[in-house]
Amino acid sequence: MIRALGRSALTVVHELGEISLFGLGALRGFVGQRRRLAKLVVAIHEIGVRCFPIVLTVGMFTGLVMGLQLYYTLVQLGAEAALGDAVGLSIVLELGPVLTALMVVGQAGSAMASELGIQRNDEQIDALQTMSIDPKGYLVGPRLVAAVICFPMLTAIFDLIGIFGGYLTGSVLLGVDSGVYWHHVESSITWHDVRGGFIKALVFGIYTISVCAYRGFNTHRKASFPGVRGVSESATRAVVWSSVGVLASDYLITSFLI
Amino acid sequence: MEDAFLKIRGLKKHFGDNRVLDGIDLDVARASVTTIIGKSGIGKSVLLKCIANLLAPDAGQIELDGQAIAHSRRKAGEADGVSFSYMFQNNALFDSLTAAENVALPLLEASGLSRSEIREQVNAMLKHLELEQSGGRYPGELSGGMKKRVALARALITKPQVVLFDEPTTGLDPERKFSVFEMIADYREKFGFTALLVSHDIPEVFEISDRVAWLDEGVIKFFGRPEELDADAESALSGFLNKANYGRKASA
Amino acid sequence: MNNRKIEFLVGCFVLVGLGAVLYLAIQVGSARFYNSDSYELKARFSSISGVNTGSRIEIAGVRVGTVTEIVLNDDFFAILTLELPNSIQLDDDTIASVKTAGLIGDRYINLSPGGSGLPLEPGDTIVDTESAMDIEGLISRFALGGIDEEEE
Numbered sequence: 254m255i256r257a258l259g260r261s262a263l264t265v266v267h268e269l270g271e272i273s274l275f276g277l278g279a280l281r282g283f284v285g286q287r288r289r290l291a292k293l294v295v296a297i298h299e300i301g302v303r304c305f306p307i308v309l310t311v312g313m314f315t316g317l318v319m320g321l322q323l324y325y326t327l328v329q330l331g332a333e334a335a336l337g338d339a340v341g342l343s344i345v346l347e348l349g350p351v352l353t354a355l356m357v358v359g360q361a362g363s364a365m366a367s368e369l370g371i372q373r374n375d376e377q378i379d380a381l382q383t384m385s386i387d388p389k390g391y392l393v394g395p396r397l398v399a400a401v402i403c404f405p406m407l408t409a410i411f412d413l414i415g416i417f418g419g420y421l422t423g424s425v426l427l428g429v430d431s432g433v434y435w436h437h438v439e440s441s442i443t444w445h446d447v448r449g450g451f452i453k454a455l456v457f458g459i460y461t462i463s464v465c466a467y468r469g470f471n472t473h474r475k476a477s478f479p480g481v482r483g484v485s486e487s488a489t490r491a492v493v494w495s496s497v498g499v500l501a502s503d504y505l506i507t508s509f510l511i
Numbered sequence: 512m513e514d515a516f517l518k519i520r521g522l523k524k525h526f527g528d529n530r531v532l533d534g535i536d537l538d539v540a541r542a543s544v545t546t547i548i549g550k551s552g553i554g555k556s557v558l559l560k561c562i563a564n565l566l567a568p569d570a571g572q573i574e575l576d577g578q579a580i581a582h583s584r585r586k587a588g589e590a591d592g593v594s595f596s597y598m599f600q601n602n603a604l605f606d607s608l609t610a611a612e613n614v615a616l617p618l619l620e621a622s623g624l625s626r627s628e629i630r631e632q633v634n635a636m637l638k639h640l641e642l643e644q645s646g647g648r649y650p651g652e653l654s655g656g657m658k659k660r661v662a663l664a665r666a667l668i669t670k671p672q673v674v675l676f677d678e679p680t681t682g683l684d685p686e687r688k689f690s691v692f693e694m695i696a697d698y699r700e701k702f703g704f705t706a707l708l709v710s711h712d713i714p715e716v717f718e719i720s721d722r723v724a725w726l727d728e729g730v731i732k733f734f735g736r737p738e739e740l741d742a743d744a745e746s747a748l749s750g751f752l753n754k755a756n757y758g759r760k761a762s763a
Numbered sequence: 764m765n766n767r768k769i770e771f772l773v774g775c776f777v778l779v780g781l782g783a784v785l786y787l788a789i790q791v792g793s794a795r796f797y798n799s800d801s802y803e804l805k806a807r808f809s810s811i812s813g814v815n816t817g818s819r820i821e822i823a824g825v826r827v828g829t830v831t832e833i834v835l836n837d838d839f840f841a842i843l844t845l846e847l848p849n850s851i852q853l854d855d856d857t858i859a860s861v862k863t864a865g866l867i868g869d870r871y872i873n874l875s876p877g878g879s880g881l882p883l884e885p886g887d888t889i890v891d892t893e894s895a896m897d898i899e900g901l902i903s904r905f906a907l908g909g910i911d912e913e914e915e
Binding site: 286287288375376377379380382383384385386391 | 560563564565595596597599600601603604605616617619620621665669
């Protein structure tokens with residue numbers, strides 16, 4: 254029992270190490286690539302543009318529901334003026350980075366894992382190697398760089414639209430004075446908070462995209478089944494590992510930042 | 512054989528307890544077509560992948576044109592100016608790129624050529640393979656035979672000296688199979704590459720083969736001209752060949 | 764989808780994304796990338812209950828700065844560090860008081876500029892302060908009607 258625990262702990266550490274090396278190798282490979290900008294544009298399209306609508310939608314609804322929930326809690330304390338602080342801080346510090354990362358994992362990460370898995374099964378990754386093209390640098394590198402660029406941007410978009418959603422329910426619907434709401438948003442959120450949110454977004458971005466790419470890329474080694482089932486297993490594992498990792502590392506980063 | 516272009520000595524590869532290749536010796540003459548036959552799962556693809564450096568062999572030597580290929584440090588696809596190309600069973604074309612972009616890929620990503628030179632070479636290659644009309648289409652929009660030709664174009668665009676064909680005719684009807692073999696023979700003459708094939712299409716593949724190698728139990732058990740196969744009638748090889756032919760007759 | 768459309772969409776996304784990042788950092792997060800146009804004053808209070816670092820400073824109801832540091836000195840007084848823009852010059856008889864926005868709203872520092880003609884230099888301490896109002900005390904005195912009796 255304890256041995257099993259120890260073994261799974263070692264597995265996790267081993268996997269994390271391999272994923273880090275995988276990510277570093279991909280970045281190093283990307284540096285040696287030709288036409289880097291063109292590849293980066295495609296990767297930003299995949300991770301940024303394609304995730305924009307879902308981030309916008311989820312951000313809006315998160316803000317709306319936060320405005321509603323927190324208003325009814327705060328009004329019991331007679332402190333509905335503090336709605337702006339509550340909505341703004343909870344979104345910028347926690348919900349923005351975490352939900353954005355989970356949405357991107359769902360939209361782009363799972364697709365990336367299965368695409369790479371299929372490319373592995375179809376020998377496209379081997380084909381790149383026989384053409385003297387570094388497969389990691391070609392397939393994974395641009396996506397990692399795109400993650401570094403896109404995650405903070407998507408998080409900022411989520412934050413702003415979420416705060417606006419809180420304004421819609423809090424002020425327009427429930428009648429908190431709009432000046433009070435925005436004043437509280439601006440005065441409560443400091444640069445320290447915003448920076449913390451961006452640090453989280455960066456860590457989540459690098460982590461989730463590395464995990465998803467690693468899982469898909471190594472479908473032949475990691476999945477317990479060959480073929481189609483292996484690809485679906487890779488995609489599932491990629492999403493599970495990414496999501497759990499986001500929440501676990503969120504706790505760690507938060508305790509460092511406070 | 513003195514003039515062996517590709518020389519393999521004592522090549523070994525195992526996966527776990529399974530000794531897939533257990534000391535392969537093989538000599539391939541320059542600009543010849545050599546076909547490797549054998550049961551499914553016996554390690555024919557593993558042998559090709561070891562030669563192409565997609566898999567690292569456990570032991571053994573591979574020499575190309577008298578030069579040993581150092582497996583540990585060799586960059587895939589290259590060895591002292593002699594290049595390999597690999598044609599995969601399922602073509603391994605990129606779905607998101609057009610046929611022309613697929614063909615251009617190795618030049619675009621791993622050569623020092625300018626864009627206009629690349630375009631010129633790709634157009635010439637597409638024309639050679641009668642694909643001019645299909646350059647702008649995606650692999651998903653092409654027929655099986657056309658995909659094969661695109662894959663061949665991609666394999667040949669780097670002017671390789673050795674082309675490795677991993678079951679080039681799987682999933683094609685008899686007519687198409689024949690045209691793929693014809694294509695390999697024709698372009699071998701046109702481009703002068705050395706071809707190493709893995710195929711199950713016995714006896715059709717013998718038409719274009721200069722040499723046949725039978726892989727069984729991890730070693731090459733027969734190596735010679737296709738005509739010599741029938742003479743060797745009482746061996747286990749003839750059993751394999753008879754079954755292969757029988758299966759063919761039954762399905763025909 | 765052709766390359767040109769992808770490039771256009773990516774361009775738009777990067778513009779919107781950068782805009783959002785900068786807006787969030789500068790407007791909402793009030794990030795300062797330069798620090799030269801503000802100075803600091805100290806203020807000594809007997810009680811600053813409810814005031815935090817980051818609490819705002821107002822003059823005549825207009826927000827002019829923030830509390831950047833709170834320390835307790837050897838005599839058990841709270842020493843606040845106030846950050847104010849250079850454009851605001853205060854005299855040494857300025858009164859700093861802890862005020863409350865709403866009944867349970869947050870606390871802020873209000874400055875009432877004086878007119879002594881002797882300006883406060885950066886780092887000087889405002890000694891004329893009014894500490895936090897003890898709301899519980901006030902309420903209980905109201906509720907029990909104790910104010911009048913006490914004054915008698």
